[in-house]
Structures are given as C-alpha cells and as structure tokens.
Amino acid sequence: KQEVTQIPAALSVPEGENLVLNCSFTDSAIYNLQWFRQDPGKGLTSLLLIQSSQREQTSGRLNASLDKSSGRSTLYIAASQPGDSATYLCAVGTGGFKTIFGAGTRLFVKA
Amino acid sequence: GAGVSQSPRYKVAKRGQDVALRCDPISGHVSLFWYQQALGQGPEFLTYFQNEAQLDKSGLPSDRFFAERPEGSVSTLKIQRTQQEDSAVYLCASSFSTGYEQFFGPGTRLTVL
Numbered sequence: 001k002q003e004v005t006q007i008p009a010a011l012s013v014p015e016g017e018n019l020v021l022n023c024s025f026t027d028s029a030i031y032n033l034q035w036f037r038q039d040p041g042k043g044l045t046s047l048l049l050i051q052s053s054q055r056e057q058t059s060g061r062l063n064a065s066l067d068k069s070s071g072r073s074t075l076y077i078a079a080s081q082p083g084d085s086a087t088y089l090c091a092v093g094t095g096g097f098k099t100i101f102g103a104g105t106r107l108f109v110k111a
Numbered sequence: 112g113a114g115v116s117q118s119p120r121y122k123v124a125k126r127g128q129d130v131a132l133r134c135d136p137i138s139g140h141v142s143l144f145w146y147q148q149a150l151g152q153g154p155e156f157l158t159y160f161q162n163e164a165q166l167d168k169s170g171l172p173s174d175r176f177f178a179e180r181p182e183g184s185v186s187t188l189k190i191q192r193t194q195q196e197d198s199a200v201y202l203c204a205s206s207f208s209t210g211y212e213q214f215f216g217p218g219t220r221l222t223v224l
Contacts, residue, residue, distance in 0.1 A: 031210055043202060044215040089153050097167040101153030
C-alpha cells in the first residue's frame with residue numbers, strides 16, 4: 001500500500017532563505033508526482049507536476065526533483081517571501097486512478 | 112477560462128439528513144476526482160470518473176456515499192443519512208486526462224451537527 005510522508009510537518013524561516021521540503025513514498029512504482037500549495041480555507045493550487053520518467057521540473061523560484069528508486073521528492077524554494085507562507089502538499093499518482101497525498105508541510109516565512 | 116467550481120461552499124446538516132455537493136470541472140476535462148480532507152490532513156481519495164464512467168470508487172468510506180457524473184461534465188457527491196464523522200472539506204479536482212495536472216475547486220465545508 002502506497003504511503004506518502006512529508007517532513008518536516010512545520011517550518012518557520014526568515015524571508016530570503018532558500019529552503020527544501022521533503023516528500024517520501026513507499027512504493028516506487030508511481031505514475032507521477034505533483035506538488036501543491038494550500039492557503040487556509042482554500043482549495044489546492046498546482047505548483048509542479050513531474051512525470052515518472054522525469055527527474056525534475058522548474059517554475060520560477062520553485063524546483064522539484066524526483067528520485068523514484070529512493071522514493072523521494074524534494075521541493076526547493078529559492079529566496080523565500082512572506083507570500084510563500086502556506087501548506088505544501090505532495091501527491092503521488094499510482095498506477096491506477098488513485099492519488100495519494102501526504103499530510104503536508106506548513107511553511108511560515110517571517111518578514 | 113473558468114476554473115473548477117463547487118457548490119455550496121458551506122453546508123450545515125443535521126445528523127441523518129441527506130446532502131448533495133456539486134462540482135463543475137474545467138470544460139473539456141475528461142478526468143474528475145473527489146477527495147475528503149479532514150482538518151490538518153492531506154486530501155483522501157474518494158472516487159474517480161473518466162467522462163461519465165466511475166472507474167474507481169475504492170475510497171468511498173461507506174455505502175452512504177454515492178457519486179455520479181451522468182453526462183461526463185458536472186458531478187454530484189451525495190451523502191445519505193449524514194453522520195458527525197462525515198464533517199470535512201470535500202474537494203473536487205479535474206484534469207485533461209489520466210496522468211495530467213489536477214486542478215482543484217475551492218471545496219465544500221460540510222458540518223454535521
């Protein structure tokens with residue numbers, strides 16, 4: 001059974017710091033992996049989607065990597081800003097139609 | 112174009128009542144997902160539609176939960192005889208097809224008293 005874990009559960013950093021969020025999964029037979037952000041009381045906003053054949057994806061200050069063999073993905077945020085404060089969720093697409101989410105990392109960027 | 116919309120945004124139900132939650136996906140999106148999100152947790156998969164076909168309903172917690180997408184666009188999640196443990200945010204997502212990026216609606220917050 002696929003399980004997705006995100007560490008740390010919460011993170012507080014000063015503005016301008018570069019940071020890494022971690023996501024691990026137990027079954028390497030994944031279809032894809034997607035990173036989302038969720039603001040309080042809101043739905044999820046897609047950040048990056050990595051297909052199983054890819055190693056990384058970049059969008060602006062965000063870079064996501066995928067290492068299927070070790071069951072890990074990281075989301076790198078460069079030059080963090082207070083507006084980056086949110087919960088970040090990773091989601092693994094399984095071989096079927098099910099998507100499995102981690103519990104998320106709550107990020108607070110201090111001005 | 113418009114994103115995924117859900118209605119109502121908030122629903123309060125008395126225990127035992129039936130509720131219906133609506134999802135309008137992005138036009139042309141083949142895939143539609145329903146999730147349940149408890150406070151402080153990631154979304155939990157409920158069910159998946161490809162057009163009008165419900166291909167996976169393994170995440171529905173009980174036979175009180177029923178979902179449909181009769182014309183392959185709008186979807187409804189129905190919960191019969193609501194219980195307090197059904198209180199959660201129900202999220203809908205759509206994607207162009209299987210394996211593509213998922214786009215989420217704002218969710219419906221259901222509170223069962």
